Amino acid sequence: MERPLILVTNDDGAAAPGIRSLINFAKTLGEVVVVAPDSPQSGKGHAITIDEPIRFHPIDIFEGIEAYECTGTPVDCVKIAKHVILKDRQIDLCVSGINHGSNAAINILYSGTLSAAMEASLEGIPSIGFSLLDYSFSANFDHAKSYIQHLMIYVIENGLEHGCLLNVNIPNVTAEEIRGIRVCRQANARWVEEFQEAIDPRGQKYYWLTGKFINEDEGTDTDVWALDNYYISVVPSMHDLTDYQSLKSLHSIEKMTIELK
Amino acid sequence: MERPLILVTNDDGAAAPGIRSLINFAKTLGEVVVVAPDSPQSGKGHAITIDEPIRFHPIDIFEGIEAYECTGTPVDCVKIAKHVILKDRQIDLCVSGINHGSNAAINILYSGTLSAAMEASLEGIPSIGFSLLDYSFSANFDHAKSYIQHLMIYVIENGLEHGCLLNVNIPNVTAEEIRGIRVCRQANARWVEEFQEAIDPRGQKYYWLTGKFINEDEGTDTDVWALDNYYISVVPSMHDLTDYQSLKSLHSIEKMTIELK
Numbered sequence: 001m002e003r004p005l006i007l008v009t010n011d012d013g014a015a016a017p018g019i020r021s022l023i024n025f026a027k028t029l030g031e032v033v034v035v036a037p038d039s040p041q042s043g044k045g046h047a048i049t050i051d052e053p054i055r056f057h058p059i060d061i062f063e064g065i066e067a068y069e070c071t072g073t074p075v076d077c078v079k080i081a082k083h084v085i086l087k088d089r090q091i092d093l094c095v096s097g098i099n100h101g102s103n104a105a106i107n108i109l110y111s112g113t114l115s116a117a118m119e120a121s122l123e124g125i126p127s128i129g130f131s132l133l134d135y136s137f138s139a140n141f142d143h144a145k146s147y148i149q150h151l152m153i154y155v156i157e158n159g160l161e162h163g164c165l166l167n168v169n170i171p172n173v174t175a176e177e178i179r180g181i182r183v184c185r186q187a188n189a190r191w192v193e194e195f196q197e198a199i200d201p202r203g204q205k206y207y208w209l210t211g212k213f214i215n216e217d218e219g220t221d222t223d224v225w226a227l228d229n230y231y232i233s234v235v236p237s238m239h240d241l242t243d244y245q246s247l248k249s250l251h252s253i254e255k256m257t258i259e260l261k
Numbered sequence: 262m263e264r265p266l267i268l269v270t271n272d273d274g275a276a277a278p279g280i281r282s283l284i285n286f287a288k289t290l291g292e293v294v295v296v297a298p299d300s301p302q303s304g305k306g307h308a309i310t311i312d313e314p315i316r317f318h319p320i321d322i323f324e325g326i327e328a329y330e331c332t333g334t335p336v337d338c339v340k341i342a343k344h345v346i347l348k349d350r351q352i353d354l355c356v357s358g359i360n361h362g363s364n365a366a367i368n369i370l371y372s373g374t375l376s377a378a379m380e381a382s383l384e385g386i387p388s389i390g391f392s393l394l395d396y397s398f399s400a401n402f403d404h405a406k407s408y409i410q411h412l413m414i415y416v417i418e419n420g421l422e423h424g425c426l427l428n429v430n431i432p433n434v435t436a437e438e439i440r441g442i443r444v445c446r447q448a449n450a451r452w453v454e455e456f457q458e459a460i461d462p463r464g465q466k467y468y469w470l471t472g473k474f475i476n477e478d479e480g481t482d483t484d485v486w487a488l489d490n491y492y493i494s495v496v497p498s499m500h501d502l503t504d505y506q507s508l509k510s511l512h513s514i515e516k517m518t519i520e521l522k
Contacts, residue, residue, distance in 0.1 A: 040312065042311060042312070043308060043309045043310070043311040043312075044306075044308045045305075045306040045307030045308045045309070045336075045376070046306030046307060046308075046370045046371055047304060047305045047306045047307075047308040047334075047371075048304045048306070048371055048470065049304070049470065050303060050304040050470055051301060051303070051304075053459075053461075053467035053468055053469045054456070054467065054468045054469070054470065055465065055466070055467050055468065056468075073308075075306075076470070079454055079456075079470065080456065080468065082454075083454055083455060083456055084456050084458075084468060106383065106500060108502055109307045109379070109500055109502075110307055110308075110309055115306065115307075118370070122367065122451055151514070154514060160507065161504070161506065161507050161510075163449075163504075164504045164507045167502075180515065181514055181515050182515060183508060183511045183512050183514055183515055184508075185501075185503040185505070185508060186501055186502060186503045188424075188501070190383055193340055193343075193344055194344060195315070195340075195341065195344055195345050197345075198314075200314075204316065205316070206314035206315065206316050207314055207315045207316070207317075207341065207345060208314045208315070209309065209310065209311055209315065209337070209340065234511070234514060235502075235503055235508075236503065236504040236507035236508050236511055237502040237503060237504055238502060238503075238504035238507070239367060239370055239502070240446075240447055240449070241369055241370075241428075241447060241496075241498040241499060241500070241502070242446040242447045242496055242497065242498060242499075243422070243424075243425045243497040243498055243499035244446070245422065246421065246422050246425045246497035246499070247444060247445075247446060247496075247497050249422075250444045250495070250497055251444050253412070253415060253442055253444055253495055254441065254442050254443060254444055
């Protein structure tokens with residue numbers, strides 16, 4: 001079998017230690033091509049650039065690895081990689097991260113890292129987003145190496161259902177403390193937000209987003225539970241946002257309209 | 262009963278005709294407060310602003326209506342509205358739009374309009390995103406007035422399940438041609454993308470995203486089908502992205518890891 005082609009991206013930019021670790025873990029498994037944003041893109045969600053052009057240029061910071069920096073969002077990076085840089089080549093796996101900080105639960109919606117992985121899954125590319133529960137720039141990713149590599153091998157060998165991606169979060173504990181992997185659902189947790197209010201040097205008020213992550217989901221089958229209990233969480237995720245439960249109960253809206261006409 | 266408090270936002274900015282129509286439709290049903298982005302935010306998805314502050318200021322362009330322009334994304338607008346501008350007041354309904362252009366199917370992921378509505382639903386506010394299948398700035402929204410008002414009244418009176426929002430798309434046809442409302446699932450449709458390549462005045466290459474919307478979903482219970490058949494589509498949507506189907510089949514990943522330890 002030919003060496004698999006692995007696309008690596010992230011939302012923290014090419015200089016972040018997280019993507020360097022991920023590249024190192026991936027390069028023994030296949031041919032790696034990197035397309036990363038040229039500026040930090042945390043919290044950019046599934047944003048795309050439509051009102052202005054996108055540019056990219058090669059960078060030589062990962063020894064022997066073909067790599068590019070792109071002006072767009074993480075989702076733009078995947079689109080440019082697939083349709084321009086790797087045009088006509090089959091991508092066997094897309095990995096995004098390793099993010100500096102959790103993307104468990106509702107964070108998948110806000111995360112550039114996971115949105116890049118989801119965009120790849122929309123393109124039919126099996127994909128995984130990796131995050132470590134440590135926000136510091138100098139975070140150490142080595143303790144997760146064997147788990148990350150095994151997940152990559154699993155997905156390369158078995159694929160994923162079309163449109164499915166894996167949201168993988170790694171607890172911030174030692175290798176010895178990790179208890180294994182849990183395949184779980186997204187916890188029903190949320191951010192309770194506040195804005196820090198302050199005055200700028202010109203006397204104008206400004207507001208800065210801050211908040212506290214609250215988990216009110218008592219299930220033991222969730223990603224937040226797994227991480228709290230020193231497991232690596234794997235949430236198979238997808239892009240169908242239909243609320244099928246509500247769909248059943250809302251058909252009365254259609255009747256309402258018949259009277260209206 | 263007190264007049265319900267209705268928060269109105271969008272992703273096209275306060276000057277767009279779509280939000281003006283939505284405000285006009287809403288103001289007969291309750292007290293309206295508008296918090297809209299101060300620049301076009303199409304395609305911004307669920308992006309939030311975390312690396313810089315957010316500002317807002319009152320605007321007086323909607324007669325007798327309390328309104329603000331905000332420097333952030335549509336999701337930021339909802340957060341600022343809820344936590345700063347309307348602090349401690351109960352919001353009975355959030356409506357976002359009316360978007361100039363379709364947000365059916367996978368577009369819900371990229372859409373600032375729908376992400377604003379989803380953010381409101383995460384805050385426990387019943388919410389609806391409205392879009393008209395006409396991208397032109399001078400689009401006419403009047404033919405949908407009675408449907409939009411009835412959907413708003415339904416949600417104010419009945420609420421929605423916690424975390425549920427309605428993704429409403431309106432076909433670009435006359436009032437007489439609209440056949441009613443269909444409550445449906447998100448079609449499994451996608452964008453087939455290309456980048457327009459060109460050279461800027463300094464001789465540098467740039468790329469501009471373009472693409473074609475492809476529906477390979479043959480179901481007659483989808484939003485794309487409903488719109489093609491002149492129905493208004495209503496997709497109850499939510500933020501749990503867990504792929505429960507894949508979850509069942511992926512538990513073998515956990516076993517793999519036990520061998521690893």
